[in-house]
Amino acid sequence: MRDYAMVRCLVDLGLRVGEVVQIQLDDLNWRDGTLRIRRTKSRRMYVMPLPEATGCAIADYIRSARKATAVSRSAFVRHYAPVDTPLGTGRVHQAVHAAYVRAGLTNRTGSHPLRHSVARRLLRSGSSLKEVADILRHRSINTTAIYTKIDRRSLDAVALPWLGRTS
Incomplete structure (x- = not known):
């Protein structure tokens, strides 16, 4: 259940592994349906x-x-003593790897492709690059611009035919 919840944070919210292990119980606002991310890369x-x-x-x-x-x-937190110790990032990476194996994706190992998939889903659903940058918590839109490379469907929709080529 713990691994599933951690992977949901990565897949649904685009969190970094370090952000997942830093979530505190007080960061969860059940009434408002929000999550506070305190210790981010920025x-x-x-x-x-x-x-x-x-x-x-x-x-x-x-x-x-x-x-x-x-x-x-x-x-x-850890399931074995000492349980008062928060998880390290290695345990989240292990959970992601185990999920890949269960899905038959044995050539996948990292958690970062999950952030890319969040960006891809947002772009395909019509979100702007600025909105994706805000959700992924990028300080610069240039950082988010790398995700435009993966949205081939949107690029094909606006691409003009090559001169001299018959359509």
Whole structure:
């Protein structure tokens, strides 16, 4: 349940692995349906909507599988002693790898393609590059511009025929 909730955060929200392991219980606002991301790569704080499926996965884990801790407010904690220790990024990478294997994608290993898939889904659904940049928390639109390379369907729709070629 923990691994599923962590992978949902990566796939649905486009979070980085380091951001997933930094989620605290207090960062989850169930009433407003939001998640606060405090420790980002850019050292800024963001509040983002929490999709229902992701929120349900996190809630199910916290209610049913999260070990009781005396001190730790981390949402994702170890299952074995010491349980008060938050997970490291390596455990999230292992969860992603295991999900790839279960899906038959044995040539996949990293979590970063999941961020790319979030960007691809957003672009295909009609989101602007600025909106994708905001969701992925990029400080520069130029960083997000690399995702335009993967949206071939949109590029084909606006491409003009090559001169001298018969259509």
